[in-house]
Amino acid sequence: MRIGLVGNGTIVRRFLKDAAGAEGAETTAICVRERSREKGEELAREYGLRVFTDYGGFLRDEEIDAVYVGLINTCHYKYAKQALLAGKHVICEKPLTVTAAQAEELADLARERNLFLWEAFKLPYGPTLPAVREHLDRIGPVRMVQCSYCRTGKAYEEYLAGSVRPVLDPACAGGSLYDVNVYNLHFVMSLFGTPDQVCYTANHGKNGVDTSGTAVLQYNGFLAVCTAAMDCSSDNFTMIQGERGWIRTEGPISSASRAVLCADGKEQVLAENPKGGSLEPEIREFVRQFQEGDRKSCCEMLKHSVQVMKILDALKNGI
CATH class of the missing domain: 3.30.360.10 (Dihydrodipicolinate Reductase; domain 2)
Known part of the structure; x- marks a missing residue:
């Protein structure tokens, strides 16, 4: 599974490091903001990636099967949705979104388009x-x-x-x-x-x-x-x-x-x-599901993620 990454923070660096040990996972590209190009190029040299500063161009790349979204929480929904609409599978950092309605929309979109949508957490x-x-x-x-x-x-x-x-x-x-x-x-x-x-x-x-x-x-x-x-x-x-x-x-x-x-x-x-x-076990499982077409396992975890978002919504009212 060829993975393109969005972001250049600590979690993206950890994902790159641990993906290198996960059989079947190949990190191919990274998308960063123009002002972060230098950091993106540094990671590109270390891990053999192509660098993008335009998310649209990144999503049109045919050498990317899945997009890893490692951005701040409020960006998860927007970037994951755009990737799904572009026909890419998505690995999104936790929390999947910031509202249950957003999570349900992404889950429905992934099902409609026969795509994998995973929330990245190790447990x-x-x-x-x-x-x-x-x-x-x-x-x-x-x-x-x-x-x-x-x-x-x-x-x-x-x-x-x-x-x-x-x-x-x-x-x-x-x-x-x-x-x-x-x-x-x-x-x-x-x-x-x-x-x-x-x-x-x-x-x-x-x-x-x-x-x-x-x-x-x-x-x-x-x-x-x-x-x-x-x-x-x-x-x-x-x-x-x-x-x-x-x-x-x-x-x-x-x-x-x-x-x-x-x-x-x-x-x-x-x-x-x-x-x-280590993130390696979750990456290995995402690759397995992708290679075997195991959407059932993915859908079961996605249902759980949506339920967690509903409880987060309810708890948020107490902040």
Whole structure:
């Protein structure tokens, strides 16, 4: 599968690096803004890419099968839609869009045109989530779920100093809900489906962005409490508590290093994922679906992505 990339940020660089190890994936071109041409040419030299500064010309390139959209959140819908209309398959960074209506429109467009549309997030393609799902019944009826994904970094340091990056700019759909807590939502909803009720309470920065917050998802018989932050750090984990035991994943759920089960007083390691931060497994799966024409798997994940966007819509009302 020949992949053209849009953008030149950190996630695009990671995608290029990890795609090099994914059999069947070939990165062929990159599209950047004119003012970022130098950065684009630097990546082109390193990875053997052709450089475009015109998105229309990029989409007309017949040596591109799929477009990877690695731009700020508010650009996902526009660039993904244009790519689908041009007959390209699309790999779009999370969150897929910034509203559920946009996500549904893209999903419908992909189905109508018999194209693949993937939301790029690592969780479904590593060993952690399948292991948790397989052993969930061993802990009995679930009563509580806790998810913590809290991190600080250079973006927040710059924010405090007065320089606002898109990840902390509400005008760019930045903030802890869309950039961090979305991982927790994907985890919980992958296991338990759509919650009955939701609410969101957040801490706000000087520009109104949610720098940290907690989403509470109410299911029949239990609650899932999802906390995420960009203004503080924590021991990141998920914990599923049942009447007969618990399952815990260690590290940020986007790249959890392992999953542990405790049932009947005995602990058991269910899965280990030392390279949890790699994008290679998801890229390999996208290539497999493309090569085998497995649209069923793609559609199942896309339905899940749309449901997550609907819950994000509901939670956003609490910001």
